[in-house]
Amino acid sequence: MATASARHILVSNEEYCKELKEKINAGEISFEDAARENSTCPSGAAGGALGSFGPGQMVPEFDRVVFNEEVGVVHGPVRTQFGYHLLIITERS
Secondary structure, three states: OOOEEEEEEEEOOHHHHHHHHHHHHOOOOOHHHHHHHHOOOHHHHHOOEEEEEOOOOOOHHHHHHHOOOOOOOEEEEEEEOOEEEEEEEEEEO
8 A cells, every 4th residue: 555754734825825835945944844833733843744644544635646746846735624735745655
């Protein structure tokens, strides 16, 4: 079975999510620091780290990105019932 590790940032607003992505991609702030300072998810305290998980353990919108998109790249905004996320896949096997 495939497994992946990822970090994410959760915010309530799509526009703010896009702004954070621009700052991360421009090197103004690290993904981890952006998560600590901005994420409304408890994982923000750990730099957005979600640990290791398999398909079906996260919401479908996450799974689609985490198990299909490029590793090490900031993806998003991804909308779920919780809000808007930026995701970075740190590992996948």
